[in-house]
Amino acid sequence: QKEVEQNSGPLSVPEGAIASLNCTYSDRGSQSFFWYRQYSGKSPELIMSIYSNGDKEDGRFTAQLNKASQYVSLLIRDSQPSDSATYLCAVNRRGGANNLFFGTGTRLTVIP
């Protein structure tokens, strides 16, 4: 079983719609959860971090964490063509930098 699993997509949504990206993780002891955005040919950039159960909102982005279900998601409201990228979920298992695991990413395309 992989540490972090994501649907590779591609996920296509029309401009203005809500994009929903999902991620599951295997270790119940995981403590920190991150979403990175990666444009083609570029390096990942952090867009959200979440540490507690519930929702965390930042502009058009909402991260949701459910530790009981070992599930973390990212919602993008009012999707824009500029949101087209690969989104990487990352999970830190028990603190300590060498316990950071990445999913393989979900490719999102926002159709104008």
Place this chain on the structure above:
Amino acid sequence: DVKVTQSSRYLVKRTGEKVFLECVQDMDHENMFWYRQDPGLGLRLIYFSYDVKMKEKGDIPEGYSVSREKKERFSLILESASTNQTSMYLCASSSDRGRHGWTEAFFGQGTRLTVV
């Protein structure tokens, strides 16, 4: 802002060459990483360093070595480059002093290495 800088954006090397990839961070971070990223395989950790002169193997260390002589600099060395090491190489850094302990990883711009 955190800045992680990799020495080259693109590199082309010949099979058998010794290759050095350099990474510098300016935020006094304790931890530095080298990943490679290949289509369909995601990010794979090659090596990790949590302090000067300290290193740990990641998931795919074979064919690579690293050096961390100064806190801000972490070098990846391909001892004898092979075509299967053609990839995107990403350096990252993080701190142990975040509000929740360990902080998120910040990435350099990446080095696309082609071995011919």
